Amino acid sequence: MRITKLELRNFKRFSDLTIDKIPETSKLVLLVGANGSGKSSIFDGFDFMSRQVTRLANKAHYTSSLKPYYFKDGDNLKIVVTFSNGEQNGIEWDQFIGESNVLKRKFVGRSSIRIVPRITNRGSAEEVSNNKDAPASFIDVDERFYNDVALYIQQIDNALREPVFSGRSADTLQIFQDFIYPLNSSLLNIFGGDEATTIQIAEFQNATPQESAKLIFKKGTSKINYDLLSHGEKQVVILLLNFIVRKEQYKDAIIYIDEMDCHLNTSLQSKLLSEVVNVWIPDDAQLWTASHALGFIDFARHADNASIIDLDSLNFDVSQLLIPEPKENLEVYTIALPKETLENILRDYKLVVVENQNAAHYNLALSGKNYLFLPEKDSRDVFLNIKGDTTKLGIRDRDYIMDDEITRLQKKYPNLRILRYYAFENYIYHPDNIAELDCEGFDKAAYINEITTQKNDKLLTIAAGIEVARQSYSEFKDGVQKNKDIEPILQALKSDDFEVFYPFFSMKTYYSRVYLQLILNKYTVSDLVKTNWFKTKIEQLLKADS
Template identity: 55%
Template sequence: MKINKIELKNFKRFTDLTISDIPETAKLVLLIGSNGSGKSSLFDAFDWLTKGPYKGMPYSHDEASDYYKKKINEEPKVVVNFTSGDLIEKTGYSVIKGTELVKNFIGRSSVRIVPRISNDANPSAVSTDMDSPTTYIENDTRFINDVFLYIQKINQALREPVFSGKQADTLKIFRDFIEPLNSSLLKIFGGDATTTIQIAEFQDATPSTPAKLIFRKGESKINYDLLSHGEKQVIILLINFIVRKEYYRNSIIFIDEMDNHLNTVLQASLLEEIVTKWIPDDSQLWTASHALGFIDYARSSDTAAIIDFNLINFDTKQELIPLSKNKLEVYEIAIPKATIASILKGYKLVIVENKNDEHFNAALGQDGFLFLPANNNREVFLTVKSDKDKLGLRDRDYLKSEEIEKIKGQLPNLKILPLSTFENYIYHPDNIEVLNYAEFNKEEYIGEILRQKNEKLIDIVSEIGTSRTHYIEFKDCIKDDGNIKPITEALKSNIFNDFYPFFNMKKHFNKKYLTKFNYTISDLAKTQWFRGEILKVINS
């Protein structure tokens, strides 16, 4: 269940708002914009669809009018179109189309921190989502029910087999309830079991005392009540997904401001973990944020769309479509232009493939360059094509020398490595030699590269044509003449300087030979040889 278009008319702040062209691949839709731009109003629209036919109306007609209507004399209207071709249409109290679909909207308010676990659980409300807040400006206390069910399910799994004369499958219980929570905590907070909270035990509620969730951090044990707000925020979200996962299939899940109380690094980690692990592939997550970490994750994800609500005129018809991710302006809601300019003053920005920016920055940061990551060579090309003030640095892959020169002639700010990949520099015999590893024999190493190249030569040659069809430079810059003979002839050569520029060390070289030297990529990226070679390319 995924939305590709939504229309709001006379709903809360909006006179007439349309959001369209959301791609079918969007598992995440991130709403960005200044405070008061209407992001939470959209979540109220999602929740409003479920009022009446599904969850009932917990307030009078006049109260509903005051909260949902922009103009009192007109009924609010929401229309949602799905990629499947289905739609929901609701006007006033009536769901005109898609009555059965409205129950597939499940949301969480931004106000959801539960400071301590209490004894007032109502687990019977969970299956119908009746424990959701009345509106999305109210406190979401569903965590109390989630804790009750979390403990109840573990207890049931432990005790039920006893009455059949069987042993409880403790490994399955661990995998179903304990491991998912602990592994997500490690991925979100980083570190290991000695530095990151891990669920350790629980205590059942009694008539006079509430249930307890006990976490371990190193040798210490910490009751949930004593965790920081940031830790509680993550625990509340994760246990909600663990307990209610059966209700999240084929759904629109909307969670307002998940980044509350989290630093930038944790923001990206939290969003990535939830999208990749806890959101089913047939569902879609909508969330709103001003957070740099969320924006950064959504910009780099192939399954995310970003909608900018900033500076919307609520009194006129507004149409929004997903932002282009090629421009760094997408970050402006989190970091103002003036701040970005101040931070980047004196730096030359260089867009590089994959996550190699970390190593390039370590090697050349002192030279006045700031390397920024792109998903692939296509994104590098599009970024520097649209912004001539930035440099791009991409792998050579299977580009011929004359093609490189033609591309540089049309796009001088796109720099292309003379060797196949970044790894060809990292693992170059000359680079490893300068670290003076004991027992390193340069000629023997070159011989090992040659041996592996010849062993895989047929497979390597067979992939050249297919690889070249994906180069955006051949579509937007120069034409592919289809002649790959110079590349295949070079690869067939046993002369190192002939074949090495086209031999992909990242993909085709087995690094097992090098493990005896106990190297790290960071060490290899900090050599003067590596720095010098990359500077030659950038300054060319």
């Protein structure tokens, strides 16, 4: 079930709000806006629709208790959703539009007030059915986590004990895959690190008349009761456990969760939303969430299955029509990070655009050097970015560009930097860079010999692709002369002098890393860019006189 259109009339803050043209591919709808912009009012609308199924029978109670809170002016309240199949459902004052049962069963929400500080014995697994344990209204404290814990423990207990009475052994591997692995895997994906540095569910204890149930986590060799986790860790555990034990409720549903990013730093926000959308939300469901967090906005802007609705600075008293923000619109970031703040942050940085995902590696290598590396799709986009903006530098791979061509290019574009070796991988896998790791068993001479042998074995294949590759270089389509003869590249590749052929030999494409495998099993790319050799080479490249 996916919503493509939402209409709110005379509800909460809004006189007349329409959100339209939400693609049916949108598994995520992110509402952004400053505090008080009406994000939570939309969730109140979903909540109101689903609850009135049981309340319309008592008109007197309905009018006296709900009208002052939900109705803006008069009696003409209307909330209607249009689904991707064209069906409409909703409520108009005291009657339903479409099937009321859809509203009751298919809208499942969580308010922002849901952090449970400690587990108590208030939980009941039986109350989970059909979301009966939801709070009275969307602004009340959401304590369903107590019941989630009770059901989680009960489900594992049942899976362990039920086979005993049938003379069978419990399938512990299946129990692990159903209840333990999904939780621990998502914790690792969200918090990063490994089992030594990230919380992992380790055990539970059933409730007794004297003590509450317990969820015990481990981090390295330490055991940590849920009660002692940080607020950010609790936030994530509460969300994930809810998805595990109530997964049947979320099928073919509209799920709305307010402020999922509470207590999470920016680096974790995007990871959390990615994990929830891509792992925990069923493919036939849709998640609506509200945030002004930078990580959430960044994820939604780049995700193909997400739409952003900007509610900032709306006049609630006039009709408003909103549609999803274009993916190329960078203004959505200003909800989380005002331009003035961004300018202050970047004032002392030199911006450098680089190819692909190498920005993270360059930022790691030159941390503290007042450079900020930004990613672009490829060398063409790097060139187009810096061509009209001389305040930035750009680094592109050398590929098959000759020395005199590099000189001409950098004369016309002084802010363009071209790697002296074929590509980024040529730097991190350079013999001098590997040698600095001082790895036991590494033989530099043998390594160079192996690269040379592989180059010679693939020489004809390499040579056949040079002309085609050089036709795609955008820099030579703007008046810079390109050499017609590729013989100097061919002669360099035929040479067995390492520093002669290596600038034109793609370590990413043509080098089989069998010789390095034992070393690469121990060291990551992060290790390879932290060497003094790598840092020095890149700093030299960035200098104006390089």
